[in-house]
Amino acid sequence: MCWLVRARDEYVRGQRALIADGTSAGDNVLIIGGWSGGGRTRSGSGAVASFDPRGTVERGQTAVLRAVRRAERAAGRKGRALRVLAQMEAIAAPGEALEDLVARELRFGELTSGGAVSVVCAYRRDAWDAAMLGDLTAVHRRHVGAVESVGFRMTYAGAGCWSLRGAVDFDGIRAFAAVLRASMARTGRVRLLCHELDLMDAAALRIMVEAVRDTPGGAVQVEGANDTVLKAWRLSGYGAMDVQVQVGP
Amino acid sequence: MIQCSVSESGVPTGLRHMLYPYKGEQQYLSGTLAYIDHARTGGGSIVVAAPEPRRRFLREHLPDDGSVSFVDTDALGRNPGRLIPAWQEWIGQSAQNGPVHGINESVWSGRTSPHQSELRYHEWLLNLAFAGAPAWSLMCPYDTAGQAAATVEALARCHPLVWNGAAHVAGSDYDRGPYRFEPLTEPSEPYDQVPYASGDLHSLRTRVSKRAKAAGLKPQRVRDLLLAVTEIATNSIRHGGGSGKLHLWTVEDALVCELRDSGYIADPLAGRVRPAPKQLGGRGLWFVHQTCDLVEIRSTRQEGTRVRLHMYLDA
Numbered sequence: 013m014c015w016l017v018r019a020r021d022e023y024v025r026g027q028r029a030l031i032a033d034g035t036s037a038g039d040n041v042l043i044i045g046g047w048s049g050g051g052r053t054r055s056g057s058g059a060v061a062s063f064d065p066r067g068t069v070e071r072g073q074t075a076v077l078r079a080v081r082r083a084e085r086a087a088g089r090k091g092r093a094l095r096v097l098a099q100m101e102a103i104a105a106p107g108e109a110l111e112d113l114v115a116r117e118l119r120f121g122e123l124t125s126g127g128a129v130s131v132v133c134a135y136r137r138d139a140w141d142a143a144m145l146g147d148l149t150a151v152h153r154r155h156v157g158a159v160e161s162v163g164f165r166m167t168y169a170g171a172g173c174w175s176l177r178g179a180v181d182f183d184g185i186r187a188f189a190a191v192l193r194a195s196m197a198r199t200g201r202v203r204l205l206c207h208e209l210d211l212m213d214a215a216a217l218r219i220m221v222e223a224v225r226d227t228p229g230g231a232v233q234v235e236g237a238n239d240t241v242l243k244a245w246r247l248s249g250y251g252a253m254d255v256q257v258q259v260g261p
Numbered sequence: 262m263i264q265c266s267v268s269e270s271g272v273p274t275g276l277r278h279m280l281y282p283y284k285g286e287q288q289y290l291s292g293t294l295a296y297i298d299h300a301r302t303g304g305g306s307i308v309v310a311a312p313e314p315r316r317r318f319l320r321e322h323l324p325d326d327g328s329v330s331f332v333d334t335d336a337l338g339r340n341p342g343r344l345i346p347a348w349q350e351w352i353g354q355s356a357q358n359g360p361v362h363g364i365n366e367s368v369w370s371g372r373t374s375p376h377q378s379e380l381r382y383h384e385w386l387l388n389l390a391f392a393g394a395p396a397w398s399l400m401c402p403y404d405t406a407g408q409a410a411a412t413v414e415a416l417a418r419c420h421p422l423v424w425n426g427a428a429h430v431a432g433s434d435y436d437r438g439p440y441r442f443e444p445l446t447e448p449s450e451p452y453d454q455v456p457y458a459s460g461d462l463h464s465l466r467t468r469v470s471k472r473a474k475a476a477g478l479k480p481q482r483v484r485d486l487l488l489a490v491t492e493i494a495t496n497s498i499r500h501g502g503g504s505g506k507l508h509l510w511t512v513e514d515a516l517v518c519e520l521r522d523s524g525y526i527a528d529p530l531a532g533r534v535r536p537a538p539k540q541l542g543g544r545g546l547w548f549v550h551q552t553c554d555l556v557e558i559r560s561t562r563q564e565g566t567r568v569r570l571h572m573y574l575d576a
Contacts, residue, residue, distance in 0.1 A: 214544035240484040
């Protein structure tokens with residue numbers, strides 16, 4: 013989930029609420045970023061831990077993922093679920109390129125696929141570009157907080173496989189390009205499950221072709237396309253190009 | 262005036278595009294068979310694009326020797342904007358057998374005034390679309406019985422040549438252009454008016470979808486319309502001044518969406534020619550012509566662009 017935070021106060025209140033809610037439900041909670049409660053403590057029946065990559069030698073995504081996996085294992089040993097609250101300013105610089113940020117988000121998405129881990133990515137709205145925050149909603153199942161979100165969602169559905177829902181149009185084209193390229197950078201070949209995709213416009217089809225063409229070994233397989241998506245693909249004529257994109261029902 | 266010329270490589274190019282005004286079945290048959298005989302004498306192949314009843318009628322009067330190919334225009338749907346790429350495909354399939362002689366018979370009766378207007382414009386655009394293509398001929402039969410002189414004259418303005426039943430002669434009414442469009446009618450009351458800009462595509466589709474469903478359009482056709490609206494609105498945002506205004510209304514037989522912006526479409530053939538696969542852009546208007554039942558475009562540098570999309574409710 014993506015949480016677009018208005019101000020520091022709101023973040024602090026939300027953090028407290030998430031901890032209270034998680035621990036009372038018997039889940040463990042991991043706070044990534046600033047937390048005034050110390051490194052590890054207990055609250056209710058669940059445990060609360062924190063990790064701030066800004067204060068460690070190990071910076072970057074690898075350190076964050078390692079901390080989450082550690083916390084997941086700890087929770088798993090107790091038969092608990094893990095709730096992660098990630099203060100994104102602690103993980104990435106607000107000036108970071110969209111594609112890099114999306115790549116981080118996709119990794120979080122993968123972590124949540126087993127159902128034992130949930131991640132809330134908190135972005136302070138005054139720290140990030142508004143258009144970028146809108147684009148980032150694309151990789152979250154839902155978002156909280158006012159933002160001009162894009163019309164599609166692309167979320168992890170298994171190894172090399174992503175669920176694409178909604179409508180991919182020009183308003184979301186920057187986000188779609190970033191998500192597609194980041195997912196192909198992860199796995200090369202990408203399956204897109206499009207059973208809940210309403211529409212893909214000409215710009216989106218072009219992005220797919222360009223992303224595959226620009227990624228050595230890259231391929232996209234669209235499955236579950238509706239008649240309109242199939243028609244648009246057929247009309248585009250891109251299928252006649254020597255490019256590894258397949259669009260099917 | 263003959264439209265054909267010779268390319269730098271010495272290959273004759275251009276379209277011999279002729280109107281065949283006739284009255285009644287007998288005159289239709291005699292003139293059309295004469296054209297086919299003329300074509301056979303000249304060599305090459307003959308392609309007839311006509312609705313099924315007319316194809317059947319001609320087949321009954323032609324020897325069954327396979328010398329005439331019949332193509333199904335019904336399968337293309339009603340939008341005249343799909344006919345140029347269809348002819349490109351049909352003559353492409355036949356051109357290896359020498360020059361192509363086509364017969365192009367559109368359905369005029371029972372069509373709305375905007376549809377007939379677009380059919381005429383299509384006829385005029387054929388001259389542009391095939392100006393540089395290898396030479397071929399296209400004869401367009403038109404039943405003038407019961408038609409006003411002005412209607413026949415309007416169609417004659419679109420054809421450089423006239424088939425007189427035995428030979429082609431220069432058409433005295435042909436208008437090289439700029440094309441004289443009939444003015445668009447005003448939107449019918451009550452109509453929705455929705456301004457749009459970047460970030461509004463989703464809400465724009467929601468408005469159109471609601472109205473289309475209420476009008477009884479089938480779900481698949483609603484989605485097709487939404488794709489078309491998205492493409493035109495995107496053009497407004499990218500090339501038409503960054504914003505536009507949607508007008509949405511229902512007429513007796515159709516749902517109509519008109520998108521207006523301050524941009525200008527310079528190429529009259531935009532969207533009416535299949536994009537080459539390796540050409541990465543330029544597919545928006547192509548999608549629109551292939552998904553909507555009728556598309557009317559009016560575009561000038563002074564007044565901007567109006568793209569009017571019709572979806573028939575009986576389809």
